[in-house]
Amino acid sequence: xxxxxxxxxxxxxxxxxxxxxxxxxxxxxxxxxxxxxxxxxxxxxxxxxxxxxxxxxxxxxxxxxxxxxxxxxxxxxxxxxxxxxxxxxxxxxxxxxxxxxxxxxxxxxxxxxxx
Numbered sequence: 001x002x003x004x005x006x007x008x009x010x011x012x013x014x015x016x017x018x019x020x021x022x023x024x025x026x027x028x029x030x031x032x033x034x035x036x037x038x039x040x041x042x043x044x045x046x047x048x049x050x051x052x053x054x055x056x057x058x059x060x061x062x063x064x065x066x067x068x069x070x071x072x073x074x075x076x077x078x079x080x081x082x083x084x085x086x087x088x089x090x091x092x093x094x095x096x097x098x099x100x101x102x103x104x105x106x107x108x109x110x111x112x113x114x115x
Contacts (some may be wrong), residue, residue, distance in 0.1 A: 010064060017067070019053045039106060046098040054094045056087040068094075 005012065027093040028048050051069050058066035060083070070086040075084025 014065075024052065027047070039102070042102055043099075044107075046102060050094045050098050054091055056090050057083060059083075081096065088106070 024046070028045065032041050032044045035044065050111045052067065054068040055065040056068035056071045057063045058071055071087040072084045072091065075087070076081075
């Protein structure tokens with residue numbers, strides 16, 4: 001069993017992280033269901049998704065990924081490499097894409113709604 005874990009620890013770690021993220025998303029969806037305004041509710045949900053599931057390279061060799069928020073915090077706290085700045089930029093781009101998708105969705109819904 002130890003050989004299996006040591007051989008597949010990267011995949012196992014991501015599997016556990018994604019499963020925990022899915023559990024948190026279910027919890028967050030339930031918590032944000034009390035928000036009446038669709039725009040705010042979708043924004044809160046989108047920000048949580050972007051922060052949890054945006055990956056970035058965790059090392060200089062670009063061999064392994066980690067959540068971008070973790071890479072950014074670790075590099076800023078420990079004074080590591082430029083990965084923290086790049087991870088922050090990845091989070092910024094993912095947030096911009098999420099906001100663009102929410103705006104397009106909102107505009108399309110207003111056009112489809114009868115007056």
